[in-house]
């Protein structure tokens with residue numbers, strides 16, 4: 118059945134909500150002395166907002182078809198991404214069949230290759246791609262997971278990311294991933310504090326609950342190796358994003374160095390099949406963690422995931438709520454998912470994209486049933502009560 122053509126692409130910024138790359142309050146766990154590559158400068162150590170983690174903020178993309186149906190998506194990229202969407206990328210969609218997502222993706226990527234390839238530009242491409250899949254689902258009356266081949270299991274199981282894995286355990290999650298607080302410039306004392314935090318949490322959750330450390334690119338291979346060895350006896354399941362995403366050689370070395378049984382994970386700041394091919398072929402990690410809103414969208418995640426599957430590696434996407442859930446439920450090599458705890462405590466489960474999304478499912482007892490995703494597109498609506506700003510038009 119021919120679908121109505123794409124009439125218009127629009128890009129907006131929105132304030133409020135979001136995660137670590139957005140404005141959060143001082144009391145939020147997600148901005149509390151988390152180790153980062155900028156921690157080497159004492160003046161940028163206490164808060165990630167101090168070095169500008171929140172400067173971009175939200176990008177909302179809407180794609181309207183000739184019959185008035187609107188697909189939309191939310192990711193990060195803010196005003197600069199709006200410019201790229203409106204002034205450059207919209208031309209590859211308007212007047213086209215929304216189901217031609219392969220050609221649209223290819224044209225968006227190769228027309229921006231000279232200034233893009235990763236980061237902001239691929240965020241913008243991802244936002245469009247997700248909005249396109251939402252539109253196709255809405256036009257066909259099918260959930261995105263059905264367009265991807267349908268669920269391979271009845272429910273999603275989640276681990277929780279946040280500062281309170283003990284609470285996550287009570288809430289039914291299968292594990293808890295904590296932010297690392299101290300980087301190499303805080304010396305041996307900082308290393309001991311990192312290990313002590315894990316020891317303390319292990320005492321609270323018992324032996325059988327997964328505990329992981331998210332290092333947000335803050336370490337070097339030597340420090341990460343020492344941390345991994347020191348944390349092994351306290352049952353650290355994986356060490357995440359320990360070093361710079363550009364240091365494929367360092368990741369390969371770290372993977373050789375960590376104690377047997379401990380996993381090395383990374384990829385939330387990697388993009389496209391070519392970036393992930395580097396991680397996979399250089400044997401950098403055990404689990405890749407693409408963010409579907411940053412890696413190129415669903416169209417690209419399909420390719421990344423197939424590469425990983427052929428290598429026997431798991432794909433456990435970074436956060437991103439419904440945009441990940443519709444994918445994870447369709448893939449055997451994505452056996453569980455991440456839930457980013459956006460409650461400041463974090464002592465409660467709250468929707469990750471509130472207040473932007475309406476109808477966003479959240480884990481209950483650490484699970485979401487496949488049937489909860491059975492709505493057209495990604496199954497959520499844009500909250501029209503929040504102010505949307507369209508800085509550029511074309």
Ligand SMILES: C[C@H](O)[C@H](O)CC(=O)C(=O)O
Nearest residue numbers: 137278296331333436457
């Ligand atoms: C906790 C991490 O520093 C970051 O805010 C989130 C992240 O990397 C993840 O969920 O993974």
Ligand SMILES: [Mg+2]
Nearest residue numbers: 331357358385
């Ligand atoms: Mg992470």
